[in-house]
Every structure is written in C-alpha cells, then in structure tokens.
Amino acid sequence: MVTVSLPNKTYRVKIATGLRENIGAQIEGVWSKRQVLIMTDEQVGGYYLAETRNQLEKFGYKVTTLVLPGGEQTKTLPYLEQAITLLADKHFTRDDGVIALGGGVIGDLAGLTAATYMRGIAFIQIATSLTAQVDSSVGGKTAINLGQTKNIMGTFYQPDLVIIDPSYLKTLATRDLIEGYAEVVKTSALAGGEFWDLTGTIQSKDDVLDNALALIVKSVAYKAKIVMQDEQEAGIRKYLNFGHTIGHAIELLAHGDLRHGEAVAIGMIAITKRFVVNNISSAEFLKALQQRLIDVGLPIDSTLVHTNVMLEQLVHDKKNRAGILQLVAVERPGQPKIIKKPLDEMKNFIEGA
Ligand SMILES: NC(=O)c1ccc[n+]([C@@H]2O[C@H](COP(=O)([O-])OP(=O)(O)OC[C@H]3O[C@@H](n4cnc5c(N)ncnc54)[C@H](O)[C@@H]3O)[C@@H](O)[C@H]2O)c1
Ligand SMILES: O=C(O)C(=O)C[C@@H](O)[C@H](O)[C@H](O)COP(=O)(O)O
Ligand SMILES: [Zn+2]
Numbered sequence: 312m313v314t315v316s317l318p319n320k321t322y323r324v325k326i327a328t329g330l331r332e333n334i335g336a337q338i339e340g341v342w343s344k345r346q347v348l349i350m351t352d353e354q355v356g357g358y359y360l361a362e363t364r365n366q367l368e369k370f371g372y373k374v375t376t377l378v379l380p381g382g383e384q385t386k387t388l389p390y391l392e393q394a395i396t397l398l399a400d401k402h403f404t405r406d407d408g409v410i411a412l413g414g415g416v417i418g419d420l421a422g423l424t425a426a427t428y429m430r431g432i433a434f435i436q437i438a439t440s441l442t443a444q445v446d447s448s449v450g451g452k453t454a455i456n457l458g459q460t461k462n463i464m465g466t467f468y469q470p471d472l473v474i475i476d477p478s479y480l481k482t483l484a485t486r487d488l489i490e491g492y493a494e495v496v497k498t499s500a501l502a503g504g505e506f507w508d509l510t511g512t513i514q515s516k517d518d519v520l521d522n523a524l525a526l527i528v529k530s531v532a533y534k535a536k537i538v539m540q541d542e543q544e545a546g547i548r549k550y551l552n553f554g555h556t557i558g559h560a561i562e563l564l565a566h567g568d569l570r571h572g573e574a575v576a577i578g579m580i581a582i583t584k585r586f587v588v589n590n591i592s593s594a595e596f597l598k599a600l601q602q603r604l605i606d607v608g609l610p611i612d613s614t615l616v617h618t619n620v621m622l623e624q625l626v627h628d629k630k631n632r633a634g635i636l637q638l639v640a641v642e643r644p645g646q647p648k649i650i651k652k653p654l655d656e657m658k659n660f661i662e663g664a
Contacts, residue, residue, distance in 0.1 A: 313528070315449065315535045317542050320469045324449055324531050328524065330476040334363055335370035338410075338435060341472045345433075346373045346403055350394060350421040351412040352381035355439050358482050363412055363437065375401050379417070383567060386416050386455045388464075394424040398432075408433035408471075414440030414487070415447035415571065419465070422453030426468035434470045439479040441491025441523070442572060445498065445530035448473045450538040450551075460627045461559040467543050475531070477523040485516050489607050490572030492519050495526050496603045497553050497579060500596075502533045503645015511599065514606045549630055550647040553639040554579030560624035561615040569613070576609040581616045585660055586640045591650060596643045622658055 313324040322341075330337060347367060351360055356378040364374050377397055379385045398409075409432060411421035418436050425434035438448035454465030480488060492513070499510040506529045513519055519526070534551065541548040558578025562569055569577070580601060586592035604611050615621055630637040636657065637649045652660060 313449075313531045313535045315469070316539055317469060322469060322471055322473070324473040324475065324535065326444075326475040326477075326524070326527055326531060328476060328478050330474050331359070331362070331478060333366070334437065334474065335366035335372075337472065337474055338367065338372070339370050342372075342408055342433065342435070344371045346375065346401065346407040347410055348375045348377060348394070348398060348401070348403065348408075349410045349412050350377045350379065350417055350424065352379050352385065352414075352417055354381050355413045355417070359412060359439065359479070363410075379420075381416070383416060383456070383562075383571070386420050388455060388457065390420055391423060391427075391455055394420070395428050398424070398428045403428065403432065405429050405432055408435065410435045410437060411448075412437045412439065413443070414438075415442045418443050418447050419452070419454050419462070422451070422468055422470070423455055423465055426453055426466040431468065434468065436470045436473045438473060438475050440483055441480060441488050441519070442494055443491075444475045444477065444480070444523075444527050445491060446494040446534065448475065449531055449534050450548075451542070456563065459563050459624070461563055462629075463627060475527060477527060480520060480523055486570065488516060488519055489609060490570040492526075492607055493554075493572030493576040493579075493604065493609055495519075495530055496600070496609075497575060498530045498533050498551075499603075500579070500600060500641050500644055501550050501553060501647050502529070503643075505529075506533065507644040510603050513603070516607065519607060544629070549637060549649055550639055552630060553641060553647060554582060556625060556628045556630065556636060556638055557581045557616060557621065559628065560621045561613055564615050564618075564620055564624065565613070569610075573610050574613075576604045576611060577613045577616065580604070580611040581661070582638060583641065585663070586642075586650070588663065591640045591642060591648075593643045596641060599644075600641075616661070619658075622661070625654060625657055
C-alpha cells in the first residue's frame with residue numbers, strides 16, 4: 312500500500328492481487344453508505360461491471376452505472392456532459408460519489424466528472440489497465456481533450472481511494488499492456504537505481520505480466536513521492552511529463568493510430584536524441600532507453616515528429632510559459648532536469664539532430 316499525503320487530503324493506493332474480490336469492503340473502509348455512479352467503458356464493463364456492482368450493492372450502496380464507448384474519443388466534452396446530466400437526473404448530492412472502473416480514459420473523465428459536479432463530489436479509482444495502475448489513477452490529474460488538444464480541460468482532483476489489483480491485467484489486450492509499460496519505462500528512467508535495473512530485465516509482454524506487481528509498486532511509489540512534494544506541478548512534477556511534449560502532440564495528430572503510451576515512447580526517444588546531440592543526456596542512456604522500448608515492441612519513431620503540424624501543436628503544452636517550453640531531459644537514469652527552450656527554436660532543435 313502507498314499513502315499519498317497532501318496538504319488538503321490523504322488517501323491510500325491499495326495494491327494487491329485479489330482486491331477485486333472484496334471491492335465492497337475496500338470502499339466501505341472510506342465511504343459511508345451512499346448513492347454511487349460507476350463509470351466504465353464497454354470492454355471493461357463487459358468483464359467487471361456486474362461483479363463490481365454486486366459487491367457494492369451487497370455493502371448497501373445504491374448503484375447507478377454509465378457504460379461508455381472505449382478509447383480516447385470518450386475523453387471529450389459530450390461524454391462529460393452525459394455523465395454530469397446523469398448525476399443530476401438521478402439526484403446525486405454532495406454526499407454521493409463517482410467510481411471510475413477502467414483505464415486512463417475512464418479515470419480522467421470520471422475524475423473530471425466528480426470534480427465538476429456540484430463543484431466536487433467524492434471519487435474513487437478502480438484501475439484496470441496497466442497505464443491506470445502505474446500512472447493515471449494516482450496524483451489527481453483529470454482531463455478531457457478538446458479538438459486537437461490533449462488534456463486541455465481538467466483539474467487537479469484527488470480520489471479518496473485507489474484500488475489496484477494486477478489480476479485485472481489478465482484480460483487486457485497485448486497492445487494495451489505494452490502501451491502502459493511505456494509509462495513504467497518513463498518512471499524507471501526518472502527514478503534510476505533498482506527500478507531502472509528492473510526494467511532492463513523486461514524483454515517481453517510475459518515479462519511485464521510476470522513482474523506486474525513490482526512494476527506497479529515501484530511506479531506508484533515514485534509518482535506518489537513526486538506528487539506529495541508538488542501536487543500542482545509547479546516544479547518537480549513536470550518530470551512526470553518526460554516524453555509528453557512531443558508525445559501529446561503526435562498522439563492526437565495520429566487520430567487514434569497511436570495509443571498514449573506509444574506516443575510517449577516516441578516522444579521520449581525524440582527528445583532524448585536531441586539532448587544527446589546537445590551534450591545534456593548521455594548516449595548510453597539513450598541506447599538503454601531505446602532498448603527497453605524495442606524489447607517489448609514499443610515504437611520509437613514516427614514521421615509525425617518531423618512535421619510542421621507537430622511543431623504548431625507544441626504551443627498547447629502546459630509547460631509552455633510565455634513562449635518558452637520547459638522540456639524534460641534525463642541526463643542519465645535517475646537524473647531528470649528541466650531545459651528551457653523557446654518555441655520558435657524548436658524547429659531547429661528538432662531538425663538539428
Ligand atoms: N491522469 C494521469 O495522470 C494520466 C497518466 C497517464 C495517462 N493518462 C491518460 O490515460 C489515457 C490512456 O489510458 P489507458 O492506456 O488505460 O487507455 P484506456 O482507458 O483507453 O484503456 C485502453 C483499453 O484497454 C481496455 N481495458 C482497460 N482495462 C482493461 C482490462 N482489465 N481488461 C480488458 N480491457 C481493458 C479499455 O477498454 C481500452 O480499450 C490517455 O488518455 C492518457 O492521456 C492520464
Ligand atoms: O501525473 C502527471 O503529472 C503526469 O504528467 C503523468 C502523465 O503520464 C500523464 O500522461 C498526464 O496526464 C499528462 O498530463 P498533462 O499535464 O501533460 O496533460
Ligand atoms: Zn502519460
């Protein structure tokens with residue numbers, strides 16, 4: 312278990328195989344009896360909605376469900392409106408709660424739903440994808456995309472509890488598992504040490520599954536440590552955005568052809584290549600990073616990186632301050648730093664490598 316202690320809230324991230332079987336008891340530990348909305352997507356709902364609902368009803372919760380289409384397209388305004396409208400139609404009050412049962416898409420959308428309904432009602436994350444278990448369910452970033460911009464509308468809104476059971480991963484498609492592993496490689500590069508060594512031993516999808524518990528615990532522990540020092544990303548939380556400046560830009564330009572983690576993998580390599588040329592990152596680190604991604608079949612390059620539309624997209628990065636981007640460089644494992652680069656120098660910077 313990892314505890315996230317913040318100025319205005321402390322919550323637990325429970326990580327264990329088998330938690331799924333007593334979800335009701337887990338939730339009863341933090342929430343009194345109330346009306347709850349479980350938000351999920353069609354795929355996750357098909358596997359796990361009935362058991363989750365039954366568990367909650369057994370413990371006296373009044374359950375409403377909302378099953379949405381899967382995929383990034385669901386992290387958009389129409390679905391936020393649908394969720395908020397449902398809460399209002401069912402007369403949810405400030406004493407009720409929203410539960411996300413799913414991956415990062417459902418977690419980000421359900422978090423924003425909970426954060427904005429009546430200016431905020433209680434929220435719990437049940438993380439079912441690897442991305443959600445290693446990253447998105449922890450730390451309180453919620454968001455939707457608008458038009459061609461990733462995560463442009465959102466809040467920092469912390470859950471009351473995060474439940475992570477690695478057994479959910481058994482039903483996850485290989486591509487979705489591997490995508491989530493990109494965030495693990497990212498976090499291990501930021502953390503360095505034993506965690507970096509561990510990702511150096513992972514060479515296949517099966518290795519990811521076999522080591523899932525350790526990978527999740529290490530990822531969550533590192534992320535929690537960062538978030539506890541910098542909840543609202545004024546400083547070191549920016550490190551968690553390694554690979555995301557270019558990654559986010561190409562993710563939406565790929566119109567669904569690239570998953571988030573795949574775009575982050577490409578983004579980490581694209582930016583690190585440039586930092587090697589600029590003598591900021593070591594060539595050894597780049598080689599080892601590439602190897603970790605290639606070993607599990609993650610992409611490391613895309614033609615989208617080299618396009619003008621990608622450059623135009625960078626203006627929307629949340630680390631853009633007055634035309635100066637704050638890029639995350641990793642000099643060597645465990646040594647992240649922020650490098651400032653004017654937006655109008657990015658074309659030369661990217662083409663110069
Ligand atoms: N808030 C954060 O800090 C944060 C961090 C990382 C990523 N994200 C966001 O998360 C999203 C990506 O998350 P994701 O990769 O989980 O995508 P996702 O939620 O779309 O899940 C990927 C696919 O896996 C399926 N799935 C999830 N759990 C499953 C299970 N146990 N069994 C079978 N199928 C399952 C889903 O139905 C979906 O089709 C992106 O929008 C990204 O921006 C947010
Ligand atoms: O939690 C964070 O902080 C992160 O940056 C984690 C990222 O993996 C995640 O993709 C996040 O949603 C990116 O946020 P954004 O602020 O760049 O939209
Ligand atoms: Zn991410």
